[in-house]
Amino acid sequence: MTSPTQLFDDVKELVESVVMRAVDGDTLLIEDGLVDSVLAVEIVLRAEMLFGVSVPPTEIAEHLHSVDALTAYIAANR
DSSP states (O other), X not given: OOOHHHHHHHHHHHHHHHHTSOOOTTOOTTTTTSOXXXXXXXXXXXHHXXXXXXXXXXXXXXXXXXXXXXXXXXXXXX
């Protein structure tokens, strides 16, 4: 079982690899323009592959609000 800290680090690394810059846990990904629809789909596809969690397309914006939000969603749906 992955610790909450390790899960956060793994999700943060995933997001940073897509946006190609460092982000904080509470950085507003979509609102700050770091993630557009193409990058959002890329993050979701990678999250599905790495963590086995499906993010419904209608909920992508909600769960990609920040690394913290995506980590919480993955933790709750594993």
